[in-house]
Amino acid sequence: xxxTDRRVREAFIELxxxxxxxxxxxxxxQRLAVRCTELLGVSACGVxxxxxxxxxxLVAASTEQARLLELSQLQNADGPCLDAYRTGKPVQCADLxxxxxxxxxxxxxxxxxxxxxxxxxxxxxxxxxxGALNLFSTxxxxxxxxxxxxxxxxxxxxxxxxxxxxxxxxSEVVAEQLQAALNSRIIIEQAKGFLAERLALDVDDxxxxxxxxxxxxNRKLTDLAADIISGxxxxxxxxxxxxxPSR
Amino acid sequence: MRVEQPRSARVWTAVGECARREGVxxxxxxxxxxxxxxxxxxxAGLSLLRDSSPPExxxxxxxxxxxxxxxxxxxxxGPGLDAAAGRGPVLADDLAGPGAQRLWPAFAPAAADRGxxxxxxxxxxxxxxxxxxxxxxxxxxxPLTADELAQGLxxxxxxxxxxxxxxxxxxxxxxxxxxxxxxxxxxQVHQATGMVAAQLGLSxxxxxxxxxxxxxxDGRSLADLAADVLARRVRLGVGERGRSCDLTDxxxxxxxxxxxxxxxxxxxxxxxxxxxGEETRG
Numbered sequence: 001x002x003x004t005d006r007r008v009r010e011a012f013i014e015l016x017x018x019x020x021x022x023x024x025x026x027x028x029x030q031r032l033a034v035r036c037t038e039l040l041g042v043s044a045c046g047v048x049x050x051x052x053x054x055x056x057x058l059v060a061a062s063t064e065q066a067r068l069l070e071l072s073q074l075q076n077a078d079g080p081c082l083d084a085y086r087t088g089k090p091v092q093c094a095d096l097x098x099x100x101x102x103x104x105x106x107x108x109x110x111x112x113x114x115x116x117x118x119x120x121x122x123x124x125x126x127x128x129x130x131g132a133l134n135l136f137s138t139x140x141x142x143x144x145x146x147x148x149x150x151x152x153x154x155x156x157x158x159x160x161x162x163x164x165x166x167x168x169x170x171s172e173v174v175a176e177q178l179q180a181a182l183n184s185r186i187i188i189e190q191a192k193g194f195l196a197e198r199l200a201l202d203v204d205d206x207x208x209x210x211x212x213x214x215x216x217x218n219r220k221l222t223d224l225a226a227d228i229i230s231g232x233x234x235x236x237x238x239x240x241x242x243x244x245p246s247r
Numbered sequence: 248m249r250v251e252q253p254r255s256a257r258v259w260t261a262v263g264e265c266a267r268r269e270g271v272x273x274x275x276x277x278x279x280x281x282x283x284x285x286x287x288x289x290x291a292g293l294s295l296l297r298d299s300s301p302p303e304x305x306x307x308x309x310x311x312x313x314x315x316x317x318x319x320x321x322x323x324x325g326p327g328l329d330a331a332a333g334r335g336p337v338l339a340d341d342l343a344g345p346g347a348q349r350l351w352p353a354f355a356p357a358a359a360d361r362g363x364x365x366x367x368x369x370x371x372x373x374x375x376x377x378x379x380x381x382x383x384x385x386x387x388x389x390p391l392t393a394d395e396l397a398q399g400l401x402x403x404x405x406x407x408x409x410x411x412x413x414x415x416x417x418x419x420x421x422x423x424x425x426x427x428x429x430x431x432x433x434x435q436v437h438q439a440t441g442m443v444a445a446q447l448g449l450s451x452x453x454x455x456x457x458x459x460x461x462x463x464x465d466g467r468s469l470a471d472l473a474a475d476v477l478a479r480r481v482r483l484g485v486g487e488r489g490r491s492c493d494l495t496d497x498x499x500x501x502x503x504x505x506x507x508x509x510x511x512x513x514x515x516x517x518x519x520x521x522x523x524g525e526e527t528r529g
Binding site for chain 1: 254255335336338372373374375376393396397398400401404434437438439440441442443444445446451477
């Protein structure tokens with residue numbers, strides 16, 4: 001078994017191992033984004049899920065550039081992920097600089113962010129599309145078929161992971177899980193703004209502080225965000241939230 | 248593959264029509280009544296959280312629902328109370344079944360005795376801004392369809408918007424776009440809500456209400472205002488509720504002036520821990 005094979009196998013095990021008590025869907029999807037970039041040899045990955053209004057929401061991204069690009073895609077309601085979600089089929093653009101660019105605004109934003117090619121994969125459960133996965137590449141050219149297949153397999157594994165294997169029969173469980181994910185996302189955004197004010201930072205820097213604190217204290221991001229909003233955790237009070245490197 | 252987008256519009260339209268038939272402005276009662284009908288329930292009820300106590304029944308579509316809301320409140324258990332304590336909807340598709348009887352040993356049999364077999368509780372919330380629960384009651388056991396479930400969530404969002412705008416002292420617009428104000432995709436709105444909450448010492452729901460009111464009074468979109476708040480070009484100092492707002496004086500009038508009705512938020516500068524848990528148990 002090659003190193004890649006082993007890592008792929010480990011990723012699948014990780015993505016379907018969601019029946020643990022401390023499962024946090026945001027952490028889970030963030031891991032999905034990171035694993036996809038590692039295993040598929042792409043530059044960045046974003047994960048979007050649809051809410052009950054039928055609107056896509058960004059839930060995870062492997063890099064800051066990918067996060068901003070996904071947000072602009074959502075804002076303009078145009079881009080590969082939206083097409084993959086609407087059609088339930090993979091969508092590819094091998095050259096975002098081409099003249100017949102399918103999504104003019106997205107293409108320009110993607111190139112500004114340094115990306116040259118994109119692949120969007122639907123996250124499907126039977127005939128229901130839950131969301132989509134975006135793979136970004138800094139090198140132009142089609143993402144090869146094997147990589148696309150592996151990416152789709154990872155997306156499928158993650159979809160099953162989200163809804164929990166044991167409860168596949170119950171559509172309401174899918175909605176409950178999605179709802180939890182989207183609500184977690186809102187809490188985290190609210191905490192970012194709250195912390196930005198308390199620490200006199202911009203929201204992205206505040207998020208970095210939040211993430212670092214969660215990692216250093218082994219906390220789930222959503223739980224920490226809720227604690228910050230409620231005042232149970234105060235990162236503004238001394239001692240400053242500087243994790244000591246030696247710890 | 249699936250029908251998207253129209254669901255929100257459908258729900259808003261149905262609520263608006265219910266009010267128009269009565270020839271009165273849209274109110275929360277129309278949301279509750281329309282929701283009960285759309286989900287084929289025998290009734291629906293709305294409970295609101297005040298301070299950190301359990302949600303209190305405030306509105307029901309009819310007597311049956313009102314009795315059940317009171318029952319849940321009196322017994323201190325039920326799907327609605329769990330929805331207020333958790334992060335998502337609580338869906339009880341058979342109150343006579345063993346699962347429900349174990350979870351709510353007093354409430355479930357009592358509700359089943361009254362002919363209620365299905366109960367579906369939707370948090371009225373945006374992230375940590377949790378302000379109430381919308382309960383729908385059905386006489387038959389069985390789960391909601393995926394579309395019914397999604398509709399229930401949209402009804403809860405409509406209730407949220409109406410409650411927030413009432414708090415902010417503005418008339419809710421039924422322009423069909425109001426729902427867009429609170430989805431998870433409005434990242435900047437949620438960030439700005441957190442920032443305003445920290446600036447003014449408000450709860451998340453009051454901060455969101457203040458933002459919506461400010462945007463409304465200023466005649467601009469919530470998204471625009473949120474961007475300005477995040478860039479610190481605008482700082483909400485609130486003179487009176489729903490009005491506003493001193494853009495030049497960073498200290499502004501005392502935010503405590505906003506509190507005039509025993510609402511749930513701490514004063515600015517409240518100590519951590521002194522803040523009530525109302526909005527964050529989710």
